[in-house]
Amino acid sequence: MANSNEEVENKQIVLRDYVSGFPKETDMVPSKTTLKLKVPEGSKAVVLKNLYLSCDPYMRSRMNKSDGSSYIHSFTPGSPLVGYGVSKVVDSGHPDFKNGDYVWGMTGWEDYSLIDENPDSLIKIKYTDVPLSYYTGILGMPGVTAYFGFYEICSPKKGEYVFISAASGAVGQLVGQFAKLLGCYVVGSAGSKEKVDLLKNKFGFDEAFNYKEEPDLNAALKRHVSYLYFPEGIDIYFENVGGKMLDAVLLNMRNHGRIATCGMISQYNLEKPEGVHNLFLVVTKRIRMQGFVAFDYYHMYPKFLEFTRQHILENKIVYVEDVAEGLESAPAALVGLFAGRNVGKQVVVVARE
């Protein structure tokens, strides 16, 4: 590591300009600057060496020019992207963090980041007996999303019928495994044969299908879900996709079903979101459709962490990551999410230590 009084070269991935439609790799450009690896005198800031960066679908909305209505701020064109990551503290003016600590939380898409706004939001990593990259996924925001989304929002009961879209992704693969742990029947959809195989053979889903091979999603659900495995329909839908999939699922929901509305990745790159036409079924089937976001649950992170880590250590939960090597691979990795190129949780390794 460089002497902390010197400035070091700091590679970055910078947002070129606001994006409309599908993001392209060229919307993000490599850049270089320098950074002093020391916090300003008297500040509570920390300087981080970034190890793993997380590519998450919600980041797409931060590439839009804000109209003031979004739940998170837009990125600043000309500045590095910001996202969840796992980092090592290399200097700290904050009483909770010291040099050498590992943390996860919001950091920059760059080698080193000075976190001077809201360093309190960083979470110190207590356990390093699991891969550090897991704190971008199974033990980070996607894990919190899956855990509280399933256990709190879905009100699941043993024996119920669960359908998950984008099921091999960072969140879906966990929801399916939580549901199996509870004794539910689980069907998932994903976008390739490889992913469908993962769902069935690695994550223990009861059934899975490739939605890209299904011209009629309602028929696919009837075939794969309602008639074969879930004769009375779907009790719980964990919604990551939106649009046509939601319309098809509504047709196949059971009375008093629950829809945990986690995300709608099929809609993020559209100028105008698709219309959902079957909402009247929410009345007739007495469906509860509930949106949620992970950060409402961070105060319960320790409970989630103990449960999930224990299950990882006992090999009762597995996690598949799609690891891109090097900061320079980050734009392609992020763009790949929206084409479904990632298999499992998309991580970018900036440095291994």
Add this chain to the structure above:
Amino acid sequence: MANSNEEVENKQIVLRDYVSGFPKETDMVPSKTTLKLKVPEGSKAVVLKNLYLSCDPYMRSRMNKSDGSSYIHSFTPGSPLVGYGVSKVVDSGHPDFKNGDYVWGMTGWEDYSLIDENPDSLIKIKYTDVPLSYYTGILGMPGVTAYFGFYEICSPKKGEYVFISAASGAVGQLVGQFAKLLGCYVVGSAGSKEKVDLLKNKFGFDEAFNYKEEPDLNAALKRHVSYLYFPEGIDIYFENVGGKMLDAVLLNMRNHGRIATCGMISQYNLEKPEGVHNLFLVVTKRIRMQGFVAFDYYHMYPKFLEFTRQHILENKIVYVEDVAEGLESAPAALVGLFAGRNVGKQVVVVARE
């Protein structure tokens, strides 16, 4: 009354054929038959003299040819329509009902009905110190819908901001008054100046607007609801309308808001329902959208009845009915619901006693 061993003339309103699009008066035809005012020997049936018939939006779906997916059966072309009504028992083989009892529940659109299927579902009217017609509205299905929809589904708290569409209708006028009783701020939308005046001057809404005069519902909500009265947005939306109104409301909901999805009258006559485009806001605003139907709550009817009757007797709740005279006026009354011609709960008087 005729001697019960004789057959009496029985006027009926018969469904001509299944309906597509907006129903017309001519989809229902007056007819005549005869009925013996005596239940078959040994049966548990009852014979009813119908006094008041209820026109309700849900009846539209019973005019469709069933595709097996609806929550209620279709009407039978060539047979009288069936709906909620208030009736007097003129003969009974059922131990719970005797001649002269008043009941409310499902009956035929005719002078007299033989109820031989499921007479158990009729509810005996305990209190006649309120208008009997109220058992088609404030003390019947719409009342149960408003009461449990508001108190159970909306999870309301004093001081919250409530918006109600179709607010002067059979259900909406009650939801608004329940919300005011609890200390909420209440805004409603309706389709005429007369109805808006009712909302403000008779039902005690804090504000109301005529949606037919608003080319941009989002702007109307911002003006009438969000900025003026509900600066932080809508906590509770009681949804009777669907479609464009739902899309506009989603834009104006507050974080952690609740949408009680009661009905979607704007959609019932469309070949394909309108698409709702703003559902991603369910995620970002952590909205709970929950469908419900009154008949899931009938086992709690006595609790509702005591509360609501007491408030009627104390003049703390008022109820506006739109009364059509005579069975022959029923088709126009029902059709009028979908043009918003009714002012308040639409009732048809078949006979006053």
